[in-house]
Amino acid sequence: MGNVRVRFAPSPTGYLHIGGARTALFNWLWARKNEGSFILRIEDTDLKRSREEALGSILDSLRWLGLDWDEGPEKGGPAGPYFQSERIELYRQHAERLLASGRAYHCYCSPEELTERREAMRREGKAPRYDRRCRDLTPEERRALESAGRRSALRLKVPDTGTTVVRDVIRGQVSFDNSSMDDIVIMKSDGMPTYNFACVVDDATMGITHVIRGEEHLSNTPKQLQIYEALDLRPPVFAHVPMILAPDRSKLSKRHGATAVEEFREDGYLPEALVNYLALLGWSPEGGEEIIGRAQMIEQFDLDRISKTAAIYDIKKLTWINGHYLREADLEVVVDLMLPRLKRRGLADESQRGYLRDVIVAVRTRVRTLTELEDAVSYYFTDDFPYEEKGSRKYLLKDGVADLLREAAQCLAAVPDDHFTVEGTERAYRQLIADLGITGGKLIHPTRMALTGRTVGPGIFDVISLLGKRRVLERLNKAIDWVEAQREEP
């Protein structure tokens, strides 16, 4: 597969969306698989919409996902510059060529006029099209328009007969009637190129071999093909990947919860999990693996295994995958990820690193995201937690529970400090259970409520040994007081 060069070309108008992230991922995978180059190009020709912060955010997201680019912003490369706004001269040259060869012409219609005419046509029930009125202007007419101060855009002369066929690796051949194509604008009157034109010029001059992009671009492709043709340039291989839809089959938007990569990060998802999930959305490895690491992904990735159908994204599966990676992740990595989160909540700091490590080991099979982990870990770092309503009714506010907890406290108080371990405390508790002639649950459930405020969590002796004797006794006594106070009132 020769020297593969692919690109991801976001416009800096917002955050990196999961759809864009997946497109970037597929490009990256294809480059890595073929030992080619993954190029990042910024499509900032729309002065009105481009924003400075958006660029940083997109770069951060890509870095976080581990999609490193070989050429592009902050990196440079032989095909630069990588910002379209810095390539204007190049577009002008190419436009000039088209003008010289008679494939392009000046159009003096103003955007307002065009919009007006379009709407008029629509009202008449006709397909809104450009009437090509500037196509055959005489030099005199042009001079007149120009001296009247009219600014002009450049349009491509698109043949009005014949068909343009897009050869797409995942969709086969798709034909479009040229007669349904407008004479597209290639240079705006402000001197900036339009998307389709800049895209073609850049892909061609950057030596892009494969254009892997979202399906929404499929209908742009015949226009681009016309530009390639007019410029006498060879088009790349196209691969239009299916869209990612929201659960209600509509286009993904903010009202469907997290859609930006940054949000997933904030919500406690791991990059490897998101990458794994995104890879599976529209592509599947031959062996059908669901959990697939980067290296394996690169090895197995292939354009011809990308599906044609739009996919609805399902946060449940992402969450499941994340849980898997969270459990498998290197413990120190998880600790590093958690420390800032706990710090932010005022729960822990660097000095508790060792303790945090032990706590994470105890709880991490029970959570699926870092955010869930924050919560699962909270009562190990603060005594200030509520007793879950349902749990306290079931385990705390029953007859004899206060006395039972008193026994429990006494029992654990008697365990020597150096035996206050999982084994040591369990031995003591089992003895107490036997002495009282009750089942284990009778003692364990109220204990869990007293120590954690919850009905669920790690094995109770893990909790006990983790918290340590002092805090266990304090919490037990606190619970006893609370139970008695509650039972007096109502």
Next chain:
RNA sequence: GGCCCCAUGGUCGAGUGGUUAAGACACGGGCCUUUCAAGCCCGAGACGGGGGUUCAAUUCCCCCUGGGGUCACCA
């Protein structure tokens, strides 16, 4: 509306002219167990409809329906 794309369980998806139509998430049940998870086992659940082609269509063709995309001096 014109043009274009798509159509396998709730979701992601494998698959093929002849299969008991994979697997995963979610769901239900069980095992384990002090709880919840994790893990393991089991279960329910799909080829949108109608015509063709064929000995045989989920698979190939056409139509319909449904969904999506796109119709800018946005990208």
